[in-house]
Amino acid sequence: MTEELKETFTGGAVAVGGGAAPDPLAAKVRTLAPSMTRSMQRVAEAVASDPAACAALTVTGLAERTGTSEATVVRTARLLGYPGYRDLRLALAGLAAQRTSGRSPSVTSDIAVDDPIEAVVAKLARDEQQTLADTAAALDTAQLAAAVTALVDARRIDVYGIGASGLVAQDLAQKLLRIGLVAHAHSDPHVAVTGAVQLRSGDVAVAITHSGATADVIEPLRVAFERGATTVAVTGRPDGPVAQYADHVLTTSTARESELRPAAMSSRTSQLLVVDCLFTGVTQRTYATAAPALSASYEALAHRRTPRQRTTPR
Incomplete structure (x- = not known):
């Protein structure tokens, strides 16, 4: 998975400690992205980074935006658990509405060698919370x-x-x-x-x-x-x-x-x-x-x- 994709998925996550419900689509994307082809990853990156814009696109439009094919877009939608692209568009529209309602992204928790122990505890706790939220979703x-x-x-x-x-x-x-x-x-x-x-x-x-x-x-x-x-x-x-x-x-x-x-x-x-x-x-x-x-x-x-x-x- 590319570094850009990792950042997109991490940035789109929901902070569990903030009390918001976990995002099922974002959880699916984070879970399944490593098993996707590079072209499918581009589709996943697009829907994760800008769900509102992608929800407005036809299957042809999303294929053109991501430099892939209509078949790749449909395969990505199915891998994410949707019968077809229409169902994915509906999910993207719902996700866009949730994000505009003020839900906060999670904080990345990469641990550095020189992190103080207090930071290690906080980062691990955030990571554990996100892991549990993603699994539940x-x-x-x-x-x-x-x-x-x-x-x-x-x-x-x-x-x-x-x-x-x-x-x-x-x-x-x-x-x-x-x-x-x-x-x-x-x-x-x-x-x-x-x-x-x-x-x-x-x-x-x-x-x-x-x-x-x-x-x-x-x-x-x-x-x-x-x-x-x-x-x-x-x-x-x-x-x-x-x-x-x-x-x-x-x-x-x-x-x-x-x-x-x-x-x-x-x-x-x-x-x-x-x-x-x-x-x-x-x-x-x-x-x-x-x-x-x-x-x-x-x-x-x-x-x-x-x-x-x-x-x-x-």
Whole structure:
């Protein structure tokens, strides 16, 4: 993605701390821009930087403005989640109205080597807020609801993740275990594939990969998919290879990587939000059994939180 495009998308973001609702279109653009061709990026740059002007253009006019083709404009609109260019124009008109109502852009938060610690805290907090807002705005709630239903009805749940995504996989599995579901997290690709072979219809496999191209996560998901299990992908690249084996795709915000903040750090924030949404949805649907299971787990762990009294020898 070009530096100009990055600046356009950052400048068009909404400051979460200001109380304004997140901008779904801007969130989609920020998330999907890295997977676009250069010509599609030019279209995305135009609609993000000047939605009012673009809303007034025909598909031919926007193609001429961006030096692309009508087909590229339509493909960009569809990649952003709109059936056609007419739907994108309506969204642009709404976005233009919101921007003219006085909504403030977010502050960029690139961290420099010589930043004082106070600035680091403030910048990271802004970045985390924007990541959460973008993920919430772009998350397909129909796909989320379908994934929740699959988890509620599952005989067994396997969750795959490597590295930082492996930590998120463990978090999801641990949460589901505490409400009485049979869930396992796998970060070893050999164990993951071995487990996937045992899955069948009525089971669920969840793959967590920010890039959408992690082979050690895609392979067990493929096996689970072919065995008839319901498959879910939590990814920042909904058009990535992992999606072809996913019945349900939950899109996370594209992390803004910097030299002092690897993508693994910021992408984990959006992944954890999706995990919490899944867990909360399942808990709501299974409250009659989930609540007692949570209470039992708290009681079982209570003695580990209380320091044991030392026995003084006589």
